[in-house]
Amino acid sequence: MSEAKFVPEIAPNPPQRALALHRQLDRVWANGPGLWGQITAVNHTTLGLRFMGTALIFFAIGGILAMLIRAQLATPQGAFLDTDLYNQFFTMHGSIMMFLFAIPMLEGLAIYMLPKILGTRDMAFPRLTALGYWCYLFGGLILLIALFAGVAPRDGWFMYTPLSSATYSPGINADVWLLGITFVEISAICAAVEITVTILRQRAPGMKLTQMPLLAWYMLGTSAMMLVGFPPLILGSILLEVERAFDWPFFDVARGGDPLLWQHLFWLFGHPEVYIIFLPAAGVLSTIIPVLCRTTIVGYGAIVAAIVALVFLSFGLWVHHMFTVGIPHMALAFFSAASVLVAVPTAVQVFAWIGTMWKGQPQLRLPMLHVLGFFLTFVMGGLTGVMLAIVPFNWQAHDTAFVTAHLHYVLIGGFVFPMMAAATYWMPQITGRAPIKGLGAAAFWVILIGFHGTFFIMHLTGLMGMPRRIDVYPANPEWTWLNLTSSIFGFVMTIGFALFALDLILQALMGRRTARNPWRAPTLEWAMLLPTPSYTFASLPLPQQQDAQARLTLARGEGALPGAARGVRELLVTDAGTARPDHVAVLPGNSALPLGLAAAIGLFVLMMLAGLYWLTLPALALVAALVWRWGRGMAFTRDHAPVTVAPGLDLPVQCHTPMTLSHTGAVCLLVANGTLFASLLFGVGFLSVVAPGWPAPPPGHGGVAEAWMIGATLVALVFGAFAVRLADRARRSGAGMLAGAGAGAGFVSNLVALALIAWLAGTALDDPTGHARDALRGVLAGYVGLHAFIVTGFAAFAFDQARRGEIAPSRPGSLPGWRLWQDYTAATALIAAAIVLWQGGAA
Amino acid sequence: MRVLLDVLPHPIKRFALLTVPLGLAGCEGGLSALAPAGPVAADIAWLWWAMLAGATLLTLLVVVLLVLAFGPPRAVSDRRWTHGLGLWFSLGILTSVLIAGLWVGERILPRDDGAVEVEAHAYQWGWRFTQPGADGPVETDGVLHIPANRPVDVLVTTEDVIHAFWVPRLAGKIDAIPGRINRLRLQADVPGTLSGTCAEFCGIGHAGMRFEVIVHADEDWPDALAAATGGADE
Numbered sequence A: 001m002s003e004a005k006f007v008p009e010i011a012p013n014p015p016q017r018a019l020a021l022h023r024q025l026d027r028v029w030a031n032g033p034g035l036w037g038q039i040t041a042v043n044h045t046t047l048g049l050r051f052m053g054t055a056l057i058f059f060a061i062g063g064i065l066a067m068l069i070r071a072q073l074a075t076p077q078g079a080f081l082d083t084d085l086y087n088q089f090f091t092m093h094g095s096i097m098m099f100l101f102a103i104p105m106l107e108g109l110a111i112y113m114l115p116k117i118l119g120t121r122d123m124a125f126p127r128l129t130a131l132g133y134w135c136y137l138f139g140g141l142i143l144l145i146a147l148f149a150g151v152a153p154r155d156g157w158f159m160y161t162p163l164s165s166a167t168y169s170p171g172i173n174a175d176v177w178l179l180g181i182t183f184v185e186i187s188a189i190c191a192a193v194e195i196t197v198t199i200l201r202q203r204a205p206g207m208k209l210t211q212m213p214l215l216a217w218y219m220l221g222t223s224a225m226m227l228v229g230f231p232p233l234i235l236g237s238i239l240l241e242v243e244r245a246f247d248w249p250f251f252d253v254a255r256g257g258d259p260l261l262w263q264h265l266f267w268l269f270g271h272p273e274v275y276i277i278f279l280p281a282a283g284v285l286s287t288i289i290p291v292l293c294r295t296t297i298v299g300y301g302a303i304v305a306a307i308v309a310l311v312f313l314s315f316g317l318w319v320h321h322m323f324t325v326g327i328p329h330m331a332l333a334f335f336s337a338a339s340v341l342v343a344v345p346t347a348v349q350v351f352a353w354i355g356t357m358w359k360g361q362p363q364l365r366l367p368m369l370h371v372l373g374f375f376l377t378f379v380m381g382g383l384t385g386v387m388l389a390i391v392p393f394n395w396q397a398h399d400t401a402f403v404t405a406h407l408h409y410v411l412i413g414g415f416v417f418p419m420m421a422a423a424t425y426w427m428p429q430i431t432g433r434a435p436i437k438g439l440g441a442a443a444f445w446v447i448l449i450g451f452h453g454t455f456f457i458m459h460l461t462g463l464m465g466m467p468r469r470i471d472v473y474p475a476n477p478e479w480t481w482l483n484l485t486s487s488i489f490g491f492v493m494t495i496g497f498a499l500f501a502l503d504l505i506l507q508a509l510m511g512r513r514t515a516r517n518p519w520r521a522p523t524l525e526w527a528m529l530l531p532t533p534s535y536t537f538a539s540l541p542l543p544q545q546q547d548a549q550a551r552l553t554l555a556r557g558e559g560a561l562p563g564a565a566r567g568v569r570e571l572l573v574t575d576a577g578t579a580r581p582d583h584v585a586v587l588p589g590n591s592a593l594p595l596g597l598a599a600a601i602g603l604f605v606l607m608m609l610a611g612l613y614w615l616t617l618p619a620l621a622l623v624a625a626l627v628w629r630w631g632r633g634m635a636f637t638r639d640h641a642p643v644t645v646a647p648g649l650d651l652p653v654q655c656h657t658p659m660t661l662s663h664t665g666a667v668c669l670l671v672a673n674g675t676l677f678a679s680l681l682f683g684v685g686f687l688s689v690v691a692p693g694w695p696a697p698p699p700g701h702g703g704v705a706e707a708w709m710i711g712a713t714l715v716a717l718v719f720g721a722f723a724v725r726l727a728d729r730a731r732r733s734g735a736g737m738l739a740g741a742g743a744g745a746g747f748v749s750n751l752v753a754l755a756l757i758a759w760l761a762g763t764a765l766d767d768p769t770g771h772a773r774d775a776l777r778g779v780l781a782g783y784v785g786l787h788a789f790i791v792t793g794f795a796a797f798a799f800d801q802a803r804r805g806e807i808a809p810s811r812p813g814s815l816p817g818w819r820l821w822q823d824y825t826a827a828t829a830l831i832a833a834a835i836v837l838w839q840g841g842a843a
Numbered sequence B: 001m002r003v004l005l006d007v008l009p010h011p012i013k014r015f016a017l018l019t020v021p022l023g024l025a026g027c028e029g030g031l032s033a034l035a036p037a038g039p040v041a042a043d044i045a046w047l048w049w050a051m052l053a054g055a056t057l058l059t060l061l062v063v064v065l066l067v068l069a070f071g072p073p074r075a076v077s078d079r080r081w082t083h084g085l086g087l088w089f090s091l092g093i094l095t096s097v098l099i100a101g102l103w104v105g106e107r108i109l110p111r112d113d114g115a116v117e118v119e120a121h122a123y124q125w126g127w128r129f130t131q132p133g134a135d136g137p138v139e140t141d142g143v144l145h146i147p148a149n150r151p152v153d154v155l156v157t158t159e160d161v162i163h164a165f166w167v168p169r170l171a172g173k174i175d176a177i178p179g180r181i182n183r184l185r186l187q188a189d190v191p192g193t194l195s196g197t198c199a200e201f202c203g204i205g206h207a208g209m210r211f212e213v214i215v216h217a218d219e220d221w222p223d224a225l226a227a228a229t230g231g232a233d234e
C-alpha cells in the first residue's frame, strides 16, 4: 500500500538481471511437466484457478437444475418431472450452489489472490491447498454421480430430520449428502486454516495489519468464520450419519433425541455461511470501487470495524431461520433484534462504497456495471432480509417463494454480481489479455434483466401463498402468470450467463495483450509479470516497495529474499501484528501425496456409503499412514545456516524457531476442533435441558470399577503431557537419549489411555441405541479415543525423530505440535469425563 | 381481477370482498397473505405494506445516491458516510421497524382469554383436526371448523416428520414438530371457507398437503359444527 511507512532497518538488495532471477526461481517453483505435473501441483496460482474453474462448472450444473425447476413450475400441472425427481433437483440445486459453487469459488479467489496482494510467494501450506482441492473434487463427484444415478439427496438443502432419518428417507440419498458434503467440508477447513495463517504470518515486511489491503481483512474475517462456522455442521452431519447408519438416536424424540438439535447445529453454520459467502465479495468491491473511481476508499477503519462486527454478530442470529418452530417469545424478540442489528455493519459498508464513488470519478467500465448490478440487487435483498427478521412477517413469508426470492437477491446480488465484477477486473491479471469490447456489457444487461424478471415477482408469488419446494399447484391458477413470467426470465438470465462465459473464454483465447496494469491499481498483484509467474515475486516487497509501481524493482531482486539460490521454495514469515521479519520458511515442493490422501479419505467415504463399515478400518489405516508420510515430508534432518534476506538481515530457517507457520496452523486447526467439541457439548446440554425424553433412564452400568478406569485414562493422558515436556527439556539440554525416552514414555502412556478407552467403550457403555444420553456418551468416548489415537501417533513420530537424530538442541522437531495436541486431548478428556460423572453413574 | 384484488391493501379489499355474497365466497382469496380474513393476518398485512413503502424509499435513495455519484469528484467527509448514513441513519430506521414488529408481535400472541382450542394433527400427508363440540371433541379429516369473530388457538402436533400449519388469510404459520405441541392464535372475521396448506417440506406429498377451514357464524357455534360433521359425535 502506498501509505506504508519506510522502515529504515531493511536495506534493499543490489539489483540483478531480472531474466536470470526468473529462470532460477521458475526452475524451483514451477509445476512439473505434463499431466503428472498438474496432478502433483501445489502452487496457489494453479490451484486457485482450478478451484474457481471447477466451481464455475458446478455453477453451470446448478444452473441447469435451476432451469429444470423453472420449467416444471411454469405451469400449474408441471410439465415433466415426477415429484421425487423434482425434490432431488431442488435439493441438489441448493446444495451445489452453496457447497460446490459459492464456497469453493471464494476459497479459490482467496488462494489465488492472497499471496499476490500480501507480497509473498505461496500459501502457507501448499500441499494442504492441493488436498483441499482433491477433497472438494471427489466429494463433488460423489454428489454428481448420485444425481445421474437418480439417488441424489432429496430432503432439501438443510436436510431437516426426521425427514432425513433412516425411517423417512431410506436408501442412500441422504447419506450421499451427509458424507459427500462433509468430505467437501474438509477443503473448507483446510482453506480456512491456510488463509488465516497466510494473512497473519506472511504479509510483506512492515505491512501492518492496520495497513493491509481491505481484501485481506475481509478474507481474514471469512476464514475466522469458517473455522468456527463449519464445525457445527460437520458435527451435525456426523451425528445424523451415525443415527442413520447405527441407529443412535440423537434426533429421535422417542428416545431422548430432538429434531431441533439438528436445526440448531445446521443454522449455527447456515447463518454465518451467508456472511462467509458475502465477505469475500465485499472485499472485492472494496478493492475495485476505489480503483475504478481513481481514488482511495472512504472509511477504511469503519469498514474494518464493520467486518469485525459482522463476524461476531453473525453467530448470534441463527435462530431467525427457526422463528416458526415454537420458540419462547422473549427469545423471538432477542433474535429478531439481533437480526435487524446485523444490517448496520452492512449499511456502513454500502455507504462507504457510495461515498467512495462520490469522492472519486467513477468510470463506467465493465466491472463497474457489475458493481452497480450488485448495489441494486443486494440492497433490495438486504431490505427483504430486514423484513424477514421481523417475526410476525416472518411467520407469513417463511418457507414461501418470498424467501426463495430474498435468498437469490442476496446470493446473486451479494456474491454473483461481485464475482462477475471480480472476473472482469482480474481477467487481464490472470490471462494477460484485454477484454473484447461489447460482449461483456451485453451479457451484463441480459443477466440483470433476466434476474430481476425472474425473482422480483417471486416476492409476490410468495405473499400470494405459494410455498417453496412444491412441484405442482393445480388448485392455485392465480399463481400461473407469476410463475410463467419467472420461468421465461429465468431462461433470459441463463442466456446472459452463457454470454458472460463466452466473453471470458474469448478473452482468454483471443484477447489482445493487455497493458501491464490496465486499471492503474495500486495493489501488489499488479507488481508482477502477466500472466503470473509460478513464484509470483522475484523478491519480496520491502515497506517502500509495497505498491504496483515497484514491479521492476522487485523483478530485479531489490526486495527481500531474492531468487532461489538454495534451490528450495523459500518465503519470508513475519509476525502477526507488525509484520516484522521473523524467519525464512522452506515450503514443500510438488507432491502426489495430497491426491493420495484425498483418495484414501474418499475410500473411507465410499465404504461408509456402501454400508461396508468394517472396510472403513483399512481405509482409515491408509489415511493414518499417509498422514505419517506427510509429516515425514516436513522433517528437517540437519541444522540450516541463517539465510541472508537483505543486506545485514540474516534470519533463521523455520526448523530453528518455535513460532512456525505449522504452529500457527495447528492453533487454527485446534480452534476449529475445539468448536466441534463445543458443539458436541452444546448438543449434550441442549438435549438434556430441552428435549422431551429426559431425564434418561438410570444407566445400567456404572460402578466403582468404571470410575477407576476413567480416572486411569485421564492420568495416562496427563502423564503424556508431562512426557512431552520432559522430552522437550531433555532435547534443549542436549540429552538426545533422554528426549527419546520421554517420547517413548509418552507413547506408552497414550497407548494405555487408548486401550482403556476402547475397553470402556466396549464394556461399560449402555446400549447407545437405547437413549440419546448413551449415544452421546458413545460419541464423547469416540472423540476422546480418536484424540488419544492422534497423540499416540504424535508420540510415535517424535520417538522416531529422536531415533533418527532429527530432534536436537537447536531443532524441536515435532515436539511443539505434539505438546499442543496432547494438552488439548487431556483437556477435552477431562471435560468429557466430567460430563459423564455429572450425568450420574460412572460410564 | 382476482390477482389485482390480492395485491390491494386490505381495507379496500375488505370492501371489495363484502360486495361478494358471503355464501358464495368459497375459497376466495386462495392462500394469499395479502387478502387477510381476520385481525391477525390483517395486522401482518399492514406491517408488510408499511415495510414495503419504507423499502421502496430506501432503494430509491440508494439509486439516487448512485446516480449522483457519477458527477465530478467531490470532497467528502468519511464520517458523514460511514457514521452518519451507515450507522445512525440505518440504526434509526431499523429501530423503528423493530418496534413496529414487536408491537404487532405482541398483539397477535396467544394469551389466556378463553379462546376456543382446536387441535391440528399432521401426518404424511394430511391433517386431522379435533374441535370442541357441544358434547365432547369432534374429529375431522382435512377440514377444520372454527367460529367467526372469536380468538381460536390451534394446537399443532405431528406424528411423523416436521410439517407446518398455515392458513395465510388468517395468520402466519407454525411448525408441527415431533414431541412438541405448538400453539398458534388466529381469528376469522366472517363465516366462509378458507384454504390452508402445509408449509414445511415434508416429502413426496408436500405439495398436496392442503386443508380447508370452515368458519361458522359465532352464534351457530358449536351446533353448526355438529351439523357440518354430520353429528358424528352423538
Ligand code: HEM
Pocket (backbone or CB within 6 Å): A062, A063, A066, A067, A069, A070, A090, A091, A093, A094, A095, A097, A098, A101, A102, A156, A157, A158, A404, A407, A408, A411, A412, A415, A416, A454, A468, A469, A470, A490, A493
Ligand atoms: C442461475 C440462476 C438461478 C435460478 C434460476 C435459481 C432458481 C431457483 C429456484 C426456482 C429455487 C426454488 C425451488 C423451490 O423451492 O421451489 C431455487 C432454490 C435455491 N437456490 Fe437457486 N437459482 C439460481 C441461482 C442460485 C445461486 C447462484 C444460488 C447460491 C449461490 C442459489 C441457491 C439456492 C438455494 C440455497 C435454494 C434453496 C434450495 C432448497 O430449497 O433446498 N440459486 N433456486
Ligand SMILES: [Cu+2]
Pocket (backbone or CB within 6 Å): A270, A271, A274, A317, A318, A320, A321
Ligand atoms: Cu440467516
Ligand SMILES: [Cu+2]
Pocket (backbone or CB within 6 Å): B163, B164, B198, B199, B200, B201, B202, B203, B205, B206, B207, B209
Ligand atoms: Cu409439507
